[in-house]
Amino acid sequence: MALLEVRGLTKSFGGLVAVKGVDVAVEQGKIVGLIGPNGAGKTTLFNLVSGFLKPTSGKIIYDNKDIVGMKPHDIARKGLIRTFQLATVFAPLTVLQNTLIGLHLGARVNTVGDVFAFPTVVRRKSELNKRAEEILKFLDLLTQKDELASNLPYGYQKCLGLAVALAANPRLLMLDEPATGLNAEECQMMMERIRAIRDQGITVLLIEHSMNFVMGLCEWIFVLNFGEKIAEGSHDKVSQDEEVIEAYLGEGWSLK
Amino acid sequence: MIRRGLIPVLLVIVCALLPLALTSGFHFNLVIMVFLAVIYTVSLRLVLRSGLLSFGHSAFIGIGAYASVLLTMECGLPFLVSFLLAGVVSAVIGGLVFYPALKVRGAYFVMMTWGVCEVFVAIYKRFQIFGGTQGIWGVPAPEIFGFEFVGKIPYYYMAFILMLVVILICYRLEKSRFGLIVRGTATSEELSVSVGVNIAWYKVTNFAIACFFAGLGGSFLAHYIHLVDAETFGWFFSERIATYMLVGGGGSIWGAIIGASTLSLLHEFWRGATEYGMLLHGGLLILTMLFLPQGLVSIPAVLKRRGISLKIFSSKKVAGNGAS
Numbered sequence: 001m002a003l004l005e006v007r008g009l010t011k012s013f014g015g016l017v018a019v020k021g022v023d024v025a026v027e028q029g030k031i032v033g034l035i036g037p038n039g040a041g042k043t044t045l046f047n048l049v050s051g052f053l054k055p056t057s058g059k060i061i062y063d064n065k066d067i068v069g070m071k072p073h074d075i076a077r078k079g080l081i082r083t084f085q086l087a088t089v090f091a092p093l094t095v096l097q098n099t100l101i102g103l104h105l106g107a108r109v110n111t112v113g114d115v116f117a118f119p120t121v122v123r124r125k126s127e128l129n130k131r132a133e134e135i136l137k138f139l140d141l142l143t144q145k146d147e148l149a150s151n152l153p154y155g156y157q158k159c160l161g162l163a164v165a166l167a168a169n170p171r172l173l174m175l176d177e178p179a180t181g182l183n184a185e186e187c188q189m190m191m192e193r194i195r196a197i198r199d200q201g202i203t204v205l206l207i208e209h210s211m212n213f214v215m216g217l218c219e220w221i222f223v224l225n226f227g228e229k230i231a232e233g234s235h236d237k238v239s240q241d242e243e244v245i246e247a248y249l250g251e252g253w254s255l256k
Numbered sequence: 257m258i259r260r261g262l263i264p265v266l267l268v269i270v271c272a273l274l275p276l277a278l279t280s281g282f283h284f285n286l287v288i289m290v291f292l293a294v295i296y297t298v299s300l301r302l303v304l305r306s307g308l309l310s311f312g313h314s315a316f317i318g319i320g321a322y323a324s325v326l327l328t329m330e331c332g333l334p335f336l337v338s339f340l341l342a343g344v345v346s347a348v349i350g351g352l353v354f355y356p357a358l359k360v361r362g363a364y365f366v367m368m369t370w371g372v373c374e375v376f377v378a379i380y381k382r383f384q385i386f387g388g389t390q391g392i393w394g395v396p397a398p399e400i401f402g403f404e405f406v407g408k409i410p411y412y413y414m415a416f417i418l419m420l421v422v423i424l425i426c427y428r429l430e431k432s433r434f435g436l437i438v439r440g441t442a443t444s445e446e447l448s449v450s451v452g453v454n455i456a457w458y459k460v461t462n463f464a465i466a467c468f469f470a471g472l473g474g475s476f477l478a479h480y481i482h483l484v485d486a487e488t489f490g491w492f493f494s495e496r497i498a499t500y501m502l503v504g505g506g507g508s509i510w511g512a513i514i515g516a517s518t519l520s521l522l523h524e525f526w527r528g529a530t531e532y533g534m535l536l537h538g539g540l541l542i543l544t545m546l547f548l549p550q551g552l553v554s555i556p557a558v559l560k561r562r563g564i565s566l567k568i569f570s571s572k573k574v575a576g577n578g579a580s
Contacts, residue, residue, distance in 0.1 A: 101451065168451040
């Protein structure tokens with residue numbers, strides 16, 4: 001059964017239709033890719049699903065409920081967590097603090113108790129620290145935990161963005177270009193991590209331009225072009241689709 | 257050599273014993289006004305931590321002052337009750353006013369807070385219950401559990417204790433999870449929202465807490481000087497508090513304390529200089545922004561960068577504390 005189902009989703013900015021009647025269904029427990037040329041409407045689709053933008057028309061069914069019109073933080077509360085295309089982190093805060101903010105929804109820390117250092121709250125906060133460190137360890141960021149996020153190299157900042165998202169305890173994780181700016185080796189590691197995330201039962205929907213990354217990782221792929229869905233299917237099917245080759249992959253394309 | 261952690265302790269001891277050395281009412285008044293300035297500035301810094309610069313803080317000091325005066329004089333409530341209620345009234349009105357202000361950003365927000373400040377002054381002048389342009393005179397001295405405030409000493413210690421409580425709570429709030437989330441919303445709203453932070457709730461609550469402390473300060477002020485006057489809560493008062501904070505350094509609670517204490521003392525000293533006082537005030541603000549954008553509190557760090565190290569702090573403790 002689909003965890004996320006987008007039906008006839010349309011978004012227009014004045015005269016420009018960025019997303020045109022798109023249908024997308026993301027099965028629970030899968031890694032699903034969203035590809036297409038620049039300006040195809042991929043990030044707009046992410047913004048619509050995560051509530052950052054309001055659709056002009058269409059339905060977004062998540063976990064059997066229509067989430068259109070819900071506030072972004074309420075959507076996040078339901079376990080639908082997205083990352084951003086550019087490395088978006090809390091720049092003046094440390095890596096650990098970034099991750100701690102990510103833990104917001106499950107934190108349950110009483111502020112009055114926190115101000116007056118009640119023992120129960122102190123204990124709860126050290127539990128949260130431990131949880132944040134676990135996440136950082138999983139992403140190989142633990143050694144940098146006291147570094148300011150702004151001092152990290154770009155690839156690490158992207159990784160930290162993922163740490164913050166993971167801390168929010170997602171059911172559906174939407175990653176906007178997780179491999180951009182990573183070198184080949186880091187890319188390989190990111191693929192392994194995303195598989196490990198999926199193995200924990202988290203459904204993943206990702207946008208990526210690196211075809212090796214998408215083809216090697218995704219079990220189902222949607223292709224957008226000029227705001228419309230032009231194909232969907234397994235990577236074999238999508239990579240041989242005439243329209244996809246013409247619009248995006250290019251003639252003579254092959255997986256390296 | 258002084259251990260860094262000892263500085264606050266020493267300061268508290270000095271302030272607690274200071275009345276022994278103070279002889280004239282003028283000097284008492286000076287120190288009490290410094291304490292009040294610190295309360296205003298430290299509470300304003302809470303707002304700055306949420307990424308917003310408010311030029312309307314005096315409005316909430318005013319609300320606290322008027323609320324407290326009306327509650328004691330019109331409703332006959334005991335001082336301590338109206339003192340605390342003044343904070344609550346200020347916080348509630350602050351939250352209500354601030355909620356729509358979330359729609360505007362940057363310079364527009366600053367201008368809006370400025371406007372809000374003037375609106376409240378206009379309200380006080382327009383309605384007789386607030387004493388109109390005359391203000392309200394003869395505000396009674398505080399009385400706590402039968403203890404009546406006579407002379408300067410009770411006021412001194414009340415202002416001192418209030419200042420300590422405000423500083424300690426603001427400091428703990430900064431270190432708390434709440435403070436971390438507020439800092440996050442100031443840094444990246446979209447990332448905060450994406451992990452489920454209800455930005456409006458955090459910013460409004462944070463602002464209301466700042467208004468609560470401002471209201472307590474206002475209540476004390478009214479009962480200390482025994483009058484409230486609409487004009488005193490105008491924008492120039494807000495601007496002064498904002499200047500204390502910016503000159504001292506908004507980046508840390510020390511900056512707020514240093515800025516408030518040095519500048520409020522300077523203000524008293526050049527009070528006789530009238531127009532030239534404003535010139536000095538503005539000049540100081542501009543010089544700080546040019547040469548010490550992080551405020552007076554950053555002087556040791558700036559000197560260190562230039563290779564001059566101040567030997568008053570033991571290096572071991574400094575290394576452990578980092579930039580704090």
